Ligand SMILES: NC(=O)C1=CN([C@@H]2O[C@H](COP(=O)(O)OP(=O)(O)OC[C@H]3O[C@@H](n4cnc5c(N)ncnc54)[C@H](O)[C@@H]3O)[C@@H](O)[C@H]2O)C=CC1
């Protein structure tokens with residue numbers, strides 16, 4: 001068994017980075033956060049709030065913050081990467097030489113990289129020069145605002161090295177946050193990335209004025225297509241029945257707190273991509289980029305993902321959401337599991 005992890009650095013002070021830092025702080029860890037903007041670091045360090053991302057939330061006084069990555073990383077036993085998927089490579093490349101040897105690397109990002117079509121643990125492994133199996137992936141139904149409010153939630157810590165997952169499990173478990181371990185990194189990461197795209201589609205349906213049957217259909221058929229991709233890439237199909245699959249799909253596809261669902265809703269109401277992006281206020285809706293990378297990944301292994309394909313065409317090819325919906329319904333008839 002690995003020794004207890006006490007000093008944790010969280011790189012990224014957005015919604016989830018901050019909420020996860022609070023989880024760790026409430027679990028008794030010493031947490032240092034890195035924020036891109038000094039005013040966010042000052043807010044956290046001096047006022048114990050992050051009013052830019054989680055207004056109204058008081059953070060544990062034990063959490064400190066800096067905008068200097070070298071200072072943030074000094075003496076870290078675990079490093080939590082909490083920046084959006086498409087910017088992870090650039091950020092991590094800048095941090096690589098500052099990472100303490102032997103620190104456990106933890107990934108919060110839910111996406112697939114455009115171009116390389118790599119999952120986040122693969123991107124991290126490539127940049128840092130470690131085995132992807134040594135990265136701990138955090139995923140599951142974890143809407144940042146609810147967790148920051150101390151509402152009960154479970155999560156999955158996926159890592160091929162069970163000892164590392166257990167070390168992070170012990171570091172973040174607290175009275176409202178219950179982390180489970182899992183060794184199926186491929187399934188857990190794909191679940192987290194794919195559900196953002198399906199949440200775009202349920203939001204879009206809501207924006208078009210459609211009801212619960214449509215949402216349930218998209219969630220269930222979305223689950224079918226992500227499980228199909230996972231199975232092809234070596235994931236355990238059971239993973240998609242768990243927190244990283246159904247759990248996160250239900251939370252993200254149905255909650256008004258989800259940025260992806262909200263983004264889709266705006267597109268469904270007739271806003272343009274640029275208008276929806278402006279309304280997101282700088283916060284990331286990962287599905288908007290991941291619909292393209294996941295579609296390309298699925299095509300590269302010959303897997304059919306019609307909802308993901310539809311979201312790519314709405315977001316990036318100017319297809320009207322109504323038209324995309326009509327095309328989904330007009331596809332050839334088939335068996336539920338074929
Ligand atoms: N917010 C949530 O409820 C949850 C988010 N996630 C995932 O965690 C990851 C991070 O999400 P959030 O913290 O919510 O994002 P956010 O948009 O709230 O914050 C992103 C953070 O990354 C920093 N950053 C550094 N380089 C950046 C760049 N080039 N472009 C944009 N931001 C940059 C920003 O300054 C900010 O501190 C995403 O992959 C997201 O899907 C996962 C579970 C829950």
Ligand SMILES: O=C(CO)COP(=O)(O)O
Nearest residue numbers: 140141142143258259260
């Ligand atoms: O991943 C999430 C919940 O598990 C957060 O979803 P959004 O990024 O859509 O807000």
